[in-house]
């Protein structure tokens with residue numbers, strides 16, 4: 001977000017490569033994370049998120065490239081000398097210590113007296129609403145409580161950068177949503193830079209200032225939530241973030257920032273041109289289901305005729321699948337409300353699929 | 366043993382209630398024959414009167430215990446004074462066994478840690494390697510050790526031959542030789558329980574501690590050691606207890622001056638010079654000592670586990 005771009009760079013990853021034996025887990029990843037930013041690494045399982053986080057924390061060495069913290073290269077610093085703390089994917093709470101001592105551990109290691117560490121630990125536990133559990137052992141807590149202890153433990157020494165590796169993945173949906181908000185507030189209050197790892201795209205969209213979408217060890221796209229959702233760069237990002245219709249189109253002409261294309265069945269449409277796409281290319285187009293709507297009769301020249309195949313009720317929305325008379329199937333989502341231009345049709349009804357202005361997005365690969 | 370079975374799952378023990386005692390019978394028989402009977406016999410013998418050619422006269426007597434603790438002069442009619450001979454042998458045994466335990470811990474802990482941090486496939490091989498020397502009989506191992514360590518043995522040949530020392534180092538017939546012998550006899554008993562505990566250790570905890578600014582030494586002291594403590598305690602008991610009663614290593618490597626309880630007891634049952642009640646009494650005292658040590662460590666464990 002522009003909000004952050006004028007702040008100093010907290011973590012600077014330059015051309016980082018990580019090789020395990022003959023397997024390359026990270027392939028030249030470069031990104032700059034600003035101070036005070038809520039930054040999310042998003043990607044499917046095995047794409048290298050944890051690997052990148054562990055390299056920043058110092059548990060894995062960097063095969064090639066470099067990582068700097070506030071301008072200082074940190075390759076030579078062992079983990080215990082880096083001003084970053086981690087909330088581990090599996091919490092890794094010390095089983096033989098009380099909750100209070102777990103949270104105070106980092107402060108003690110920084111040279112505070114035991115009583116001072118305990119006092120501060122108590123305050124942090126207050127912040128995550130766990131003060132009544134401070135004398136328990138971690139095994140006597142629920143998963144969600146343990147998660148909050150792990151968070152408190154990492155926050156207590158007031159690191160410059162906090163690394164969070166899928167800290168909410170073990171929680172149920174309700175608690176998870178509550179924790180998402182709590183984390184977001186905490187980040188704002190403390191001003192600590194958060195690097196948050198998740199494979200849940202919805203979580204990423206709700207919480208982050210900026211998101212780095214990764215796949216198979218490569219950075220696919222970097223941007224804020226809107227940018228990534230509305231202007232995905234490639235097929236992977238469009239598909240991974242939210243639902244979309246990925247339709248193969250042929251570009252007929254490109255002029256004045258507009259591209260004229262047609263679909264399989266010959267339906268013509270106009271959309272914004274993107275860099276790297278020229279006349280004659282066969283590329284994919286992403287159309288978000290909620291930006292399509294149905295009507296009985298054509299509204300504009302671009303409508304596609306088809307037949308309703310299925311209606312799926314998902315609570316807030318109704319998803320309709322329409323088979324075009326000629327061409328691919330489309331998924332359309334209408335809000336479950338009587339307002340707006342969304343109408344629901346019976347199965348078998350003849351309808352026209354319409355696009356909102358600018359709903360089609362050309363993808364380069 | 367019976368307690369363990371009857372306090373198990375409630376519904377199960379209901380179902381098996383009638384059969385329970387029958388099913389436990391083998392355990393009871395084994396325990397009676399192998400533990401209860403020998404210990405009672407030993408206790409009985411310790412309260413009998415000695416016969417001069419070994420063996421006993423069936424007459425109640427406290428003289429075995431009296432001989433252990435008190436000196437009543439040459440003719441047995443002086444006022445009793447505390448007798449230090451045997452107590453000091455006991456004390457030396459405890460000291461020797463303690464040093465051997467400490468040596469096993471210092472060598473055994475890093476070994477166990479090393480094995481636990483190998484890739485999973487390799488661990489079984491390392492454990493196997495640790496136990497290989499112990500396929501050879503203890504007596505043969507101890508004799509070989511004496512041969513290796515003696516003044517004209519290979520070790521001294523090497524030390525003198527290479528010019529490191531001008532005179533051979535006397536190791537055999539010292540306290541140190543006994544400690545070394547005990548250490549070598551029981552090292553796997555230290556390595557294996559610590560390995561078992563270290564293998565279950567979650568190494569992410571070490572990372573978490575390092576992430577919270579703990580140095581490697583602090584990680585070891587504050588996180589790793591407390592986590593594998595049950596293994597360390599088990600290893601120490603398993604080395605200390607047999608070391609305490611051992612007689613092979615002190616006899617073969619220590620010579621006459623470095624006598625331990627095991628040898629004292631063994632001698633009482635050998636040939637015609639023996640004194641069975643006295644040997645039995647010394648065994649009972651040793652047994653009591655060991656029980657007290659075990660109870661104290663169990664107490665400590667229970668406290669630490671809370």
Ligand SMILES: Nc1ncnc2c1ncn2[C@@H]1O[C@H](COP(=O)(O)OP(=O)(O)OP(=O)(O)O)[C@@H](O)[C@H]1O
Nearest residue numbers: 020023025043044045046047048049050051052199
């Ligand atoms: N120590 C290792 N040795 C070999 N390969 C590894 C090692 N650690 C990770 N990898 C591989 O590197 C890739 C990236 O792993 P990483 O743990 O970073 O994934 P991730 O994005 O965090 O996935 P998840 O969402 O499942 O946690 C995976 O394919 C994994 O198999």
Ligand SMILES: [Mg+2]
Nearest residue numbers: 049050089165
């Ligand atoms: Mg991961």
